[in-house]
Amino acid sequence: MYAVRNWLIGGVITLVLYLAPPDCRGANVPDSINLDSLAQLYEKVKFDHAKHIKLTKDCSDCHHHTTGTLFEDRNCIRCHRNSGETKTVACKGCHLSQPFSAATLREKNLNTYHLDKPGLKGAYHLSCMGCHEKNGGPTGCQDCHPRNKEGDKFYNAGEYAPKKVEGKHSGH
């Protein structure tokens, strides 16, 4: 009897988990992520993960095939039609923060398929900007990350903005 009851409980739990919306499935999906590994000229990005989960159709919109959902790009589907969930899901797990270092370029194996993998900064921006432009999200630099003082200096903006030159011949 106990065995049957245990089986029943197990079955019900599995069914509930299966029917639950996909974004509740992973226990450790973060609601907010600080993207700060590249922050130099800008403040870190406080990425509202929970909000983006609601806005997007599927995890694969950003995570390719790594969360186990089908990614419909015809180039990816050739190999990843049946790929399961991967250990690494964070962007920085695959996309390098220094994609053009001498060592990376030297070790580049021309036989691997994923030869043209963008660096971390490229991956963030290409993915975010591509979607934001298509779906009317914010696209200004400072909409996602306000510029810091170092950034103002770099872009000759804010308090470092060039002074307007007065008309030289005003005396005449």
Place this chain on the structure above:
Amino acid sequence: MKRRDFLKGCLMCGAATSLGISNKAWGAGSFEGYPEAMGVLVDLTRCIGCRSCEAACNKEQRLPEPKVSFDDQSVFKEKRRPDENAYTVVNRYETASEGKTVHRKIQCNHCNEPACLTSCFVNAYTKTKEGAVIYNSKICVGCRNCMIACPFNVPGYSYSSAINPIVKKCIFCYDTRVKFGRPPACVEICPQEVLTFGYRKDLIKMGHERIRETPDKYVDHLYGEKEVGGTGWLYLSGVPFEQVGFDTTLGNDPIISNVKEFLGTVPMVLAIWPALFTGFHLLSTRNKGHEGGHGHDAHSKSEQEDAKK
């Protein structure tokens, strides 16, 4: 008989020389850049016109303060070109292809066979094994030949310097970065990874691979792979290249090929013409000399000899 031999010799000499030139021209034309040369693949479909590359270049090369901030988009009202104050500029194009707005970064393309280098008579320019086209400002005399020779209108000139004006252009961040295996400042700052730094031979493969994987996104051409003998910077575009300010009429021959044949004739002229015309002169004056010296007698003598035969 002697005169016939002489003319024959002349013809053979001429033929040999011209053959020599064409062999030489063919040999030099096949140079495809250094094997370890670096380059940058520019994907125009990714550029959003943020001008970060301009800011990075300004800081890296310690260029003067700009007239307006680097986040000011009003500069796109006009089409700019690189000058002494900015070695790279981004221009905006409203194209005829479905009204697409395209941004395009301009800087030195670091040719495999640079026309600027060819045109420089003081040898101020160097093509390094890393692929950078650099120049020695201490040697430059400011003649501006390179500005005329460059098919991309890249070199700028320090007109503001009254005492020692020299040519100014992008040097691929050679002495601060590329020499040490680091990417140029513009590549490193680019948020959209419009710019991909790598070995030129790898970038050519990557460029064609992007076209193959997403053929709807790109025009099927990698600008700079073959143009003017190949350039270190290569371009992918979603709209026809001529719509975004590229010169598509340059052809695939290095600029030097246009002048090589002419320059090849210079030694021939110097070596053969003196001998040739001395020969003509001697031939003509010999007859004249005979006529002048012996007059009618000589003539009649030869007639007599002919008659004997």
